[in-house]
Amino acid sequence: MRRVIMLADGQSFYASVEKAAHPEYRDKPVAVGDPARKSGIILAACPIAKARGVTTAERVGEAQAKCPDLVVIRPRMATYIAVSLLITEIYESFTDQVEPYSIDEQFLDVTGSIALFGTAEEIARQIQTRVHLSTGVWSRVGIGPTKILAKMATDNFAKKRLEGIYTLSNDNIESDLWPLPVYRMFMVASRMSGHFMRMGIRTIGDIARLDLGEFKQRLRYRMGRQSDIQAEYYWQTARGIDPSPVVAGMRSQVKVINNGRALKWNLYKTIEDIEPLMIELVIEVCRRARKYGYMGRVIGVGAAETDGSRSFHFGRQMSLMRPTYLEHEVGSAVKKLFLEHWQGMPLTQLHITLTGLSGDETYQLDLFEDREKLIRCAKTIDAIKDRFGLTAMIRASSLQKTAQAFERAAQIGGHWA
Ligand SMILES: [Mg+2]
Structure with missing residues (x-):
């Protein structure tokens, strides 16, 4: 329908x-x-x-x-x-x-x-x-x-x-939207519109009228091989294609944003085994926080470990100087907490939490230029994942064998989790 x-x-x-x-x-x-x-x-x-x-x-x-x-x-x-x-x-x-x-x-x-x-x-x-x-x-x-x-x-x-x-519908997109300059398209910031200009692409219609394969090739030539997913995103946007649903907000109910996993024993033995998974948990928590419009000031880490005879578990929290939903800020706190309390035995469970939540509107009062840019970049990645699924863009670390992003996306159907 x-x-x-x-x-x-x-x-x-x-x-x-x-x-x-x-x-x-x-x-x-x-x-x-x-x-x-x-x-x-x-x-x-x-x-x-x-x-x-x-x-x-x-x-x-x-x-x-x-x-x-x-x-x-x-x-x-x-x-x-x-x-x-x-x-x-x-x-x-x-x-x-x-x-x-x-x-x-x-x-x-x-x-x-x-x-x-x-x-x-x-x-x-x-x-x-x-x-x-x-x-x-x-x-x-x-x-x-x-x-x-x-x-x-x-x-x-x-x-x-x-x-x-x-x-704006399929009846008037060509007459009304396509003649507009390319920077008027959603998510095209000045750097990207510079790329398009130098490619001879001036209007939204210039993208929409290209064959997707050709547009991919031209963007690859300009920006490198990793640009395919971006090409697909911009091409779909120019044509108004976007299967992502309207997802009712959780604003009034959410008190904590968390993510965790029970782990196969004896696979997560060293920090090198554990870190790819830890990064995936952090990315998912931050993505959800951005989706609900929350930043958090308190980071929590919980873990269970056992060597077969002894077992140990801990749950610890720390407060940050300012609320955040940026991966590198949450991630460094998580790693620090984990390394302080982990006894070094194989992990059987890991979860992280973000609490002390506040609306993300208030950060704008600070207007830290660099932070604003990082937030915009993170939201662009979120938009791509909303449209193409959680594995549309992943960290290189998710290719390691102890990472779970692909397996996980397959279990929950991938899209829009
Ligand atoms: Mg307004």
Whole structure:
């Protein structure tokens, strides 16, 4: 059956929440940032402020210079998260398939709702009205048969239209999406669009119209042999192909994210045997954390070991300086804990946990440039795994005999675990 998927985005989300809380600023330019730090960053600006030249991620001081009567309001992340959850609840009155994508963007699968609530456009208008009445946030809604088309409908079309609704389907993808420059395609950052430019690829249609085999070959020539999976990802994206389902969020229930295995005895004897598996557990925990929109500050490791006569087990935790869901940060803590407490006998069980969870929106307040880039890179890999299965991209260490990624993916059907 043909699916009907929406990506609903809140316009100037933090700034809109603040404007709703401060009716006295209704006709004033409003931005969210730290008013006491001129070198701090503008996190959001309302449409009036944007019309006066204020942009997201510029310095507070620069924004005030452009727009002297700018009202700068200190961010209240806990409130924004609460409003985001309230919006999820409104969406859930239309469908139980709601997947938060970021604090102000959520996917909805309304395939089964159309018989109850009207056409997709009618549902989108009802959503706009209800969300606006209860939160003051104006929603832009992209509609399509896949998540990727819904997302591109929002970013490239719905956001630019007064009514804030746009449908991208197989009927208009060629006329509407394909003429756009390639950097407007989802997940194409500046480095990649540079590659495409030098390959003579200027528009999204330039990718979509190529035969997949030829596109793979041309990307290989430019980026090396390992680029096949990327080629397939971009080619599918250009054509709007994306089988990944809308997965209902777990935001309200999750307290701990964990992953563990019972192990075949006498196979995991040295750290060289154990590490490939440990890395796979870390990758999976981090991927789930990113999926649910959580970072964790407390890392736990549990293990059981036996030499046949004696046995020993331990469970230990450590706190990090700041919450994370990045593999190298979680992984180094896991390895350190493990080496401190492991007695050196063959392992029969290993599990790791991430707790002390907080929403991943708040890290943006720091805006550590390098970290932001690492997070974007990790999320790109997640998107590829969502579409092609968990083994679409693996670490070289998963090729070792004590690793389990392939076996594991086969057991659980591979995709979308
Ligand atoms: Mg937004």
